[in-house]
Amino acid sequence: MNGVWDAQRRALGSFIRDQRRLARLSLRQLSALSHISNPYLSQVERGLHVPSVRVLSAIADALDLSAETLLEQAGLVREQAGPRPGPGSRGETGDDRAVERAVRADRRLSQAQKEALIAVYRSYVESASPPEHAPDLGTRR
Structure with missing residues (x-):
């Protein structure tokens, strides 16, 4: 089960990084927009941390995504x-x-x-x- 969570965490980080790049934002810019520290965002993007729902919501807002999209990517909400x-x-x-x-x-x-x-x-x-x-x-x- 640990392998599944590790893969999910890495996939979420990769998705966030891809969305940030598509939005043409640097890590520092996303940090400022989301009010999440630059080092923590970097760790999330590299799959080293599973962010809280509050952090996912802040990232989603900054990237103009729905929080539901990030929650699904994080494996916290399944598609209905x-x-x-x-x-x-x-x-x-x-x-x-x-x-x-x-x-x-x-x-x-x-x-x-x-x-x-x-x-x-x-x-x-x-x-x-x-x-x-x-x-x-x-x-x-």
């Missing part, structure tokens, strides 16, 4: 397996979740753009789904 029904929705399918995962993973988009795209996608999917208890009008005459 079941459907997430919304108003008038019959719930999500595996395809729906795959689309949302792809949008969330696109590093070219800001967090606000990702949320907007997902909201639009969900609205289209919900409007395309037949109501749960709609009468079958084709069989009545």
Whole structure:
């Protein structure tokens, strides 16, 4: 089990470093934006420490990511397996979740753009789904 945690810690650090580089921030700049010490951030990026939820949240804010994204990368939150029904929705399918995962993973988009795209996608999917208890009008005459 220790090997799994070590790999997860290194993967999280690598993900944070990649996101920082994509944002074109130095370690010092991320430190200033997140109010986390430069040496500690360096250790997190190298996989030497598992940061607290507070630290992950501060890093996420500084990188314009959702805290949920970093928590998933840290292995602290698993992606929801079941459907997430919304108003008038019959719930999500595996395809729906795959689309949302792809949008969330696109590093070219800001967090606000990702949320907007997902909201639009969900609205289209919900409007395309037949109501749960709609009468079958084709069989009545």
